[in-house]
Amino acid sequence: MENxxxxxxxxxxxxxxxxxxxxxxxxxxxVSKNINTATGLGFAxxxxxxxxxxxxxxxxxxxxxxxxxxxxxxxxIDLSYMKFIMFIAVIAAIVQALEILIxxxxxxxxxxxxxxxxxxxxxxxxxxxxLFMVERNYTFVESVVFGFGSGVGWMLAIVSMAAIRMKLRxxxxxxxxxxxxxxxxxxxxxxxAFMLFSGITM
Amino acid sequence: MKITRTKSFRTFIDxxxxxxxxNIQMLGICSALAVTVQMKTAMVMGxxxxxxxxxxxxxxxxxxNAIPRNIRIIVELxxxxxxxxxxxxxxRAYYYDISKQLSVFVGLIITNCIVLxxxxxxxxxxxxxxxxxxxxxxGAGYGLVxxxxxxxxxxLGSGNLFGVRIIPEAFYAAGYEDMGFMxxxxxxxxxxxxxxxxxxxxxxx
Numbered sequence: 126m127e128n129x130x131x132x133x134x135x136x137x138x139x140x141x142x143x144x145x146x147x148x149x150x151x152x153x154x155x156v157s158k159n160i161n162t163a164t165g166l167g168f169a170x171x172x173x174x175x176x177x178x179x180x181x182x183x184x185x186x187x188x189x190x191x192x193x194x195x196x197x198x199x200x201x202i203d204l205s206y207m208k209f210i211m212f213i214a215v216i217a218a219i220v221q222a223l224e225i226l227i228x229x230x231x232x233x234x235x236x237x238x239x240x241x242x243x244x245x246x247x248x249x250x251x252x253x254x255x256l257f258m259v260e261r262n263y264t265f266v267e268s269v270v271f272g273f274g275s276g277v278g279w280m281l282a283i284v285s286m287a288a289i290r291m292k293l294r295x296x297x298x299x300x301x302x303x304x305x306x307x308x309x310x311x312x313x314x315x316x317x318a319f320m321l322f323s324g325i326t327m
Numbered sequence: 328m329k330i331t332r333t334k335s336f337r338t339f340i341d342x343x344x345x346x347x348x349x350n351i352q353m354l355g356i357c358s359a360l361a362v363t364v365q366m367k368t369a370m371v372m373g374x375x376x377x378x379x380x381x382x383x384x385x386x387x388x389x390x391x392n393a394i395p396r397n398i399r400i401i402v403e404l405x406x407x408x409x410x411x412x413x414x415x416x417x418x419r420a421y422y423y424d425i426s427k428q429l430s431v432f433v434g435l436i437i438t439n440c441i442v443l444x445x446x447x448x449x450x451x452x453x454x455x456x457x458x459x460x461x462x463x464x465x466g467a468g469y470g471l472v473x474x475x476x477x478x479x480x481x482x483l484g485s486g487n488l489f490g491v492r493i494i495p496e497a498f499y500a501a502g503y504e505d506m507g508f509m510x511x512x513x514x515x516x517x518x519x520x521x522x523x524x525x526x527x528x529x530x531x532x
Contacts, residue, residue, distance in 0.1 A: 145512050147360040151440045154356075206416055209434050210408040217401065249438045256431035301527035306520050313516030320511065 129270050132263075136274030138322035142250050143282045144315060146257075149250030153283050154308055163287035165234050166245075167280030169223065171273065173245055174254055177219055178272025181212050181255040182265055212255045220245050250279055285315065335460050342464040345530060348441045349472040349519070355441035360515040362432050362473065366489050369477035371418070371425050373470025375433055379410045380442050380469075381462030387450040388458035394451075403446045404437070411436050441465055476518050484509030 142148045149170070156166050187193055189211060191203040223245075228235045245251060254275045258268045289311055298307055348354045355376075362372045386406050387394075394402050415433045418426040426433070436442060445465055450458040481487055483506045486494035494503065508514055 147356065147512070147515070148435070150356040150360075151354060206412055209412055209415070209437055210405070213404055213408055213437055214401075217404070249435050252438045253431060253435055256434050260431060299524075301531065302520075302524045306523040306527065309516050309520030309523060313513040313520065316513035316516055317511075320513065 129267065132267055132270050133274040134322075136271055137278040137281065138319055141278040141282060141316075141319050142254060142275045143279050144312070144319045146253065148253040149248050149279055152245070152248055153279075153286065153312075154305060157283050157286040157290055157308070160284065160287040160291060163283045164280075167276075167283050169227075169245060170248070170250065170279050171276030173216070173219060173223060173251055174272040174276035174279075175269065176272075177212075177216050177251055178254055178258055178268045178275075179265060180215055180219070182258060182263070182268040184211055184215060185259055186265075208256075208259060209252075212252055216251050216255075250275065282312075282315065282319075286312065289315075335457065338457050338460045339464040339467075342461065343468040343471065347468045347472065347526065348444075348465050349469060351523075351526070351530075354444055355439045355469060356519065360476070360512070360519065362429055363477035363480055363515055364484070364510055365428075365487075366474065366477045366481050368425060368428050369473040370470070371422070372429060372432065373466065373473045375414045375418070376436060376439070376441070376469050377463060377466025378414060379407065379436050380445055380466045381459050382410055383407045383442055384445055384450040384458040384462035385455055387446045388453060388455040391451050399447075399451070400443075403443060407442050407446070408437050441469060472519075472522065475522065476515060479518055480509045480514060484514070 136142065139145065143150065143153060152166065157163050185193075185205075185208060187196070189204045189208050191205060192200055194200070194202045194204070224235075254272055258271055263271055286308070290308065293307060293311070296307075302310075342348060345351070349356055362368045383403070383406050387403055390402070411434060414436070415426070418429070418433060445462060449461050453461070478488070482493065486492060486499075486505050
């Protein structure tokens, strides 16, 4: 249990998928202009990550990792190089399903997320979480917690960024620094603040 | 006709500077920053990216009349993922140490917005040779930003370039200290922010 809490806290704060590993920057910069859209996308990312991480864990452990096909009678086969293409296919399928569901049940959210929903499929944070999970040899339960935690961390970052950018609208910035430039610098300052959590261990 | 006026040259040079994928279009920063602590990893990442984006552009452009519109994204992803797997296996076989340092970031080229973006925006509507050059230009523009950022970070952060000590020991003896902050994640964000500011100001003048 302690281990799980540690993984959760680490993925939300210290090892924040966006602020420490720079994943999911494209949609972060594009969507953080508006706080409502940012919140919506944040929830969508949490949802997709919590599903894709364990699903990809199952696929990797029972189909792809070295010796995983023992149950089918092929103990010497190693398909782990296939993980990129399998993970991305799983993610694309789940995002597609989510898009259909949101369209059916919440027209407002669907209109708000608009073009960004399909973009979740190519959001580096989603694939990155699955790849980190493999690299760090998490178990099934750990992968669920890690997926959920990464999603929460990503949402925390994008919602705070959207709030900061709302205030920034009234700031008098030098020309050229407006827009993307200042967004990156503010993200840097936020990343510094998040690094302060690194002393915390359970 | 001067070479700077040909279409191929423009296709190459636009993404390197005026339409730089990272600094101007804000694409593909995801994987760009994590590998910039050292120049060596940044350069390998830049080369891998150039390889993937130019060949994915070439292959997709060759197939552009054969791909049904509805399933084009999945076809593009399959082409890109295949190229990324090739790159990853190549690095793992010949440059194992660097491949370990790059960790998951080579794999993340698949979801790099630059590759899919160029496939969608350029390769689907242009002939193969132009698409290939466009890919080279985008890879070069991406690599250039990576190398600039990693130059600043490695030089200020550890006093090295390509792992070779540049700042003489006498400086350290005289009280000079490396700026440890440069090696941490926030520094990358701030440097990119400043570079964007610089490039935008220069372009507007």
